[in-house]
Amino acid sequence: MMAENSxxxxxxxxxxxxxxxxxxxxxxxxxxxxxPMEFIQSLFTDFSEIHGDRSFADDLAMACxxxxxxxxxxxVIANVKGRTTxxxxxxxxxxxxxxxxxxxxxxxxxxxxxxxxVFTFIDLIGANPGLGAEERGQAEAIARNLREMAxxxxxxxxxxxxxxxxGGALALAxxxxxxxxxxxxxxxxxxxxxxxxxxxxxxxxxxxxxxxxTNSESVLRLGCVDAIVPEPQGGAQNDxxxxxxxxxxxxxxxxxxxxxxxxxxxxxxxxxxFRNMARFFTEG
Amino acid sequence: xxxxxxxxxxxxxxxxxxKNVRTEGLWTKCDSCNQxxxxxxxxxxxxxCPKCGKHFKLSAKARIDSLLEPGxxxxxxxxxxxxxxxxxxxxxxxxxxxxxxxxTGMNDAILTALGNLGPHAIVLSAMEYAFIGGSMGAVVGExxxxxxxxxxxxxxxxxxxxxxxxxxxxxxxxxxMQLPKISARLALxxxxxxxxxxxxxxxxxxxxxxxxAMLGDLNVAEPDALIGFAGPRVIEQTIRQKLPEGFQRSExxxxxxxxxxxxxxxxxxxxxxxxxxxxxxxxxxxxxxGQNSAGSS
Numbered sequence: 001m002m003a004e005n006s007x008x009x010x011x012x013x014x015x016x017x018x019x020x021x022x023x024x025x026x027x028x029x030x031x032x033x034x035x036p037m038e039f040i041q042s043l044f045t046d047f048s049e050i051h052g053d054r055s056f057a058d059d060l061a062m063a064c065x066x067x068x069x070x071x072x073x074x075x076v077i078a079n080v081k082g083r084t085t086x087x088x089x090x091x092x093x094x095x096x097x098x099x100x101x102x103x104x105x106x107x108x109x110x111x112x113x114x115x116x117x118v119f120t121f122i123d124l125i126g127a128n129p130g131l132g133a134e135e136r137g138q139a140e141a142i143a144r145n146l147r148e149m150a151x152x153x154x155x156x157x158x159x160x161x162x163x164x165x166x167g168g169a170l171a172l173a174x175x176x177x178x179x180x181x182x183x184x185x186x187x188x189x190x191x192x193x194x195x196x197x198x199x200x201x202x203x204x205x206x207x208x209x210x211x212x213x214t215n216s217e218s219v220l221r222l223g224c225v226d227a228i229v230p231e232p233q234g235g236a237q238n239d240x241x242x243x244x245x246x247x248x249x250x251x252x253x254x255x256x257x258x259x260x261x262x263x264x265x266x267x268x269x270x271x272x273x274f275r276n277m278a279r280f281f282t283e284g
Numbered sequence: 285x286x287x288x289x290x291x292x293x294x295x296x297x298x299x300x301x302x303k304n305v306r307t308e309g310l311w312t313k314c315d316s317c318n319q320x321x322x323x324x325x326x327x328x329x330x331x332x333c334p335k336c337g338k339h340f341k342l343s344a345k346a347r348i349d350s351l352l353e354p355g356x357x358x359x360x361x362x363x364x365x366x367x368x369x370x371x372x373x374x375x376x377x378x379x380x381x382x383x384x385x386x387x388t389g390m391n392d393a394i395l396t397a398l399g400n401l402g403p404h405a406i407v408l409s410a411m412e413y414a415f416i417g418g419s420m421g422a423v424v425g426e427x428x429x430x431x432x433x434x435x436x437x438x439x440x441x442x443x444x445x446x447x448x449x450x451x452x453x454x455x456x457x458x459x460x461m462q463l464p465k466i467s468a469r470l471a472l473x474x475x476x477x478x479x480x481x482x483x484x485x486x487x488x489x490x491x492x493x494x495x496x497a498m499l500g501d502l503n504v505a506e507p508d509a510l511i512g513f514a515g516p517r518v519i520e521q522t523i524r525q526k527l528p529e530g531f532q533r534s535e536x537x538x539x540x541x542x543x544x545x546x547x548x549x550x551x552x553x554x555x556x557x558x559x560x561x562x563x564x565x566x567x568x569x570x571x572x573x574g575q576n577s578a579g580s581s
Binding site for chain 2: 127128129130131133134135136137138139140142143144146147148149150151166167170173174186187188189193194197198199207208211212213214218219222224270271274275277278279280281282283284
């Protein structure tokens with residue numbers, strides 16, 4: 001459950017080029033892959049950002065805003081990594097601080113108050129391993145989001161567009177529908193961090209990626225997400241417009257399904273879904 | 285060639301119990317105050333150093349014994365992981381599980397008991413650090429969810445004693461999904477106003493801190509316990525500077541407003557009773573004592 005942000009710049013070894021799991025990880029991190037804000041700019045209109053957690057700061061690694069989805073007012077929440085080096089530093093490489101999770105929850109409560117659906121877009125390597133993040137209660141901030149999202153009284157649709165990194169991703173993913181783009185990954189830990197713990201060698205990241213089964217197909221098979229959204233041949237970066245079209249269709253379909261449910265039923269189904277998820281044990 | 289050669293087996297006395305008569309095992313050195321302590325003194329003091337008050341780790345079973353009245357009942361003890369990822373690092377996960385099961389006599393890193401804490405009937409779950417670092421996979425997630433379900437049905441308060449390195453990475457995404465599973469149960473408990481107290485002990489990290497351990501009506505910790513989300517080593521490597529003295533200790537969390545109280549182990553039972561008196565003014569029938577008792581022989 002920890003992130004390591006320095007490792008993804010290392011060059012690939014020959015073994016890694018042969019590892020399917022590692023190639024998937026690289027694709028999810030592809031520098032030209034559309035980021036959440038790019039999806040948002042095409043999928044929504046009238047985006048008006050709202051800032052701050054009303055407690056400490058405005059976290060630039062997390063963006064929230066009012067917007068319209070096919071004319072309907074909705075709340076949009078996204079991780080923001082940044083493209084240029086300067087932007088990446090300002091946005092802490094997309095790793096939120098506690099105030100980011102708290103801002104997101106404030107936005108969700110705001111949406112709940114006025115009965116607007118919530119769309120989240122997830123793309124981060126993991127939570128932020130930093131001094132201030134611990135001082136200000138990163139664990140508490142994530143935990144609170146998990147509990148409050150479970151009982152939020154409006155539809156929540158989460159999409160993992162790139163990297164779904166551990167608790168940081170989960171803090172936006174306790175949703176009625178969790179979608180994964182075909183080439184996205186979802187994992188309890190980054191392959192680099194897993195390799196350095198289990199193999200005591202961060203360069204074994206391809207082996208770790210293989211063992212963790214982080215690709216969309218595996219995660220769906222384990223029942224930990226609801227659906228996979230197809231991508232254009234070779235990945236979303238090859239044809240962003242088509243990738244956006246596929247996602248738009250999926251979101252429209254899932255939103256219309258969710259809107260048929262009465263609020264009590266919606267929340268009951270969401271909680272039940274997570275209760276029945278990931279039950280891999282024998283008894284007796 | 286030495287003058288005296290010790291026969292390897294000479295001093296080995298075959299015992300099945302933990303206690304044996306070898307004198308070396310009778311004393312231990314406190315790694316905090318460096319004083320030599322008689323082990324029996326340490327054990328009768330709930331594994332707290334009688335000289336300096338350092339809190340050593342305590343097994344899940346000993347935790348339950350220290351809080352519940354005799355006659356409690358252990359439940360959900362026979363759940364076992366099915367290794368959903370067929371995970372292998374340097375060693376297969378299945379082999380790690382087997383070894384942990386042999387070493388601890390438990391099926392996974394958690395025990396749940398139904399019993400009485402003074403005048404209160406409660407559901408008590410205690411984590412076991414000796415079982416793969418107290419990590420949370422599908423079995424821990426299910427067992428805690430069942431404990432919460434039991435609390436919801438009976439309205440008996442839930443107390444969870446946490447100690448964990450975090451999510452069990454050998455179960456990958458399956459382990460991550462235990463966080464929302466449990467947190468959603470706690471949302472239901474919160475709605476139903478059934479009390480839940482989280483007790484954090486040394487160490488508590490990762491997905492356990494970032495879910496149920498920080499979601500109590502009260503969050504209390506033992507003194508000097510290491511508690512956080514990211515581990516100190518990872519943070520040090522990332523920020524490339526030494527962490528301040530006392531970082532991520534209970535007292536540090538208390539100072540930063542993350543805990544309701546730091547409670548020494550000896551005072552925990554009385555603290556919990558008082559807290560439940562406050563949260564549970566109406567009387568709830570106590571657990572029957574004496575039947576099916578798996579605990580406290």
